[in-house]
Amino acid sequence: MAILERELVDSPWLELGDHCFRSRLIVGIEQYTSASLVGDILQASGTEVFITTVDPDRHRSSLLLSDLADYVPLDRYIWIGTTSFARSARSALRTAWILRDNYGIRIMKLDVRDESNRPDNWQTIECARELLAEGFEIMPFILPVPEDARVLEEMGCAALRLMASPVASGRGIVDPCGLQEIIARCRVPTIVEGGLGSAVHAAHAMELGASAVLVNTALVKAREPLLMAAAMRQAVDAGRLAYESGPMRADGPVD
């Protein structure tokens, strides 16, 4: 890749304190049962973020840090916490506190989901207000509702995570125009997440102007997760370069 292109895809899209986010691919790892596979996935994806969590309600198992440490160079990653197991603002807050008090994590991937596993925007906003007041940097996950995005941005969130389609559905971006409008208006970085089932969906999100994408199930469910991780890495660069290139516009609906 030429120098200009390298610069474009490697320039930071988010800086939080000493942490500089350059890779535009973030990978969820809470579905794996093999620590060695997690290590390989993180490497193949080129991500710089290590997402960890605890389950305060003990509903699910997760890999132990002590097991991961054998396969993942943990000190090389930016650690962020996730509340993705939380089904209420209360449970999300409890998770955040445990991660802060035990791991020293201050950057939180905030998720408050409803029973259908979709983001609960109202509860997320409520929870965001409390965590921000406590000094957390937060990245809330929301349904792409313009007004909710605006409220969270003005509250001081570090970045917004916008749902493309239901988590684990693999349906891609169901409303590209709607998503693009929110991204274009948003003054903090946007991460597109949920339902990105393959490389084409990741490239699509980046072409709409997203700062980054977060993928998870697409890798877990691929026949060859490491190949899909490599595909996602390339797709994110491809989509970013295409966005920066000022692509042509389609000449209207097919007749």
Add this chain to the structure above:
Amino acid sequence: MAILERELVDSPWLELGDHCFRSRLIVGIEQYTSASLVGDILQASGTEVFITTVDPDRHRSSLLLSDLADYVPLDRYIWIGTTSFARSARSALRTAWILRDNYGIRIMKLDVRDESNRPDNWQTIECARELLAEGFEIMPFILPVPEDARVLEEMGCAALRLMASPVASGRGIVDPCGLQEIIARCRVPTIVEGGLGSAVHAAHAMELGASAVLVNTALVKAREPLLMAAAMRQAVDAGRLAYESGPMRADGPVD
């Protein structure tokens, strides 16, 4: 990129005589007026194919080979001819003969378009029959009609070029399922072409199982053609890797 991934994206998808096609990105260059830009585009795209033509009816200008030779290392490319200016089988044949007799070209990107600039499948088949009888290797461009694809494959075409959407429209792949079915059934390599307006469309074609894509207007019309060429190059690798990874399937239409 790891060794396995490099092998997957670099393994030949077509071999014709001494020519080995590895790059899965083919770039049309007949719309440019700057030979230096053509040189940069070919390099940024990583393509291995140099497409040249003559206009037997003198309807359009094109860059002269002697000008291109100052900017393009012509001997490093696989030369193929194109009949993309042809509006009849007769005109296509005349173009092919001129390219054979003057440049020694035996591999022909066969296009016979109607007045609306769409492939004329019937005339293309007629023309293919004649060129094959004369010993050409041909890659015909057709509307994605399963029966026409089958006929051309059985006639002995080297590869088939399937239209995604109208040339220069930027609309992407209008019927992904239909295209995927033809690609899956076809025993010769398939190239998806026409209307691929950005990186996401190229990745999409590759994820559907195409052997390669051909782009043209997407580069010409991008604000930064070289960035788009780089984006397309990455998108093709991303899509191929995703296809090879055995991606998850979407869980059905959005409710």
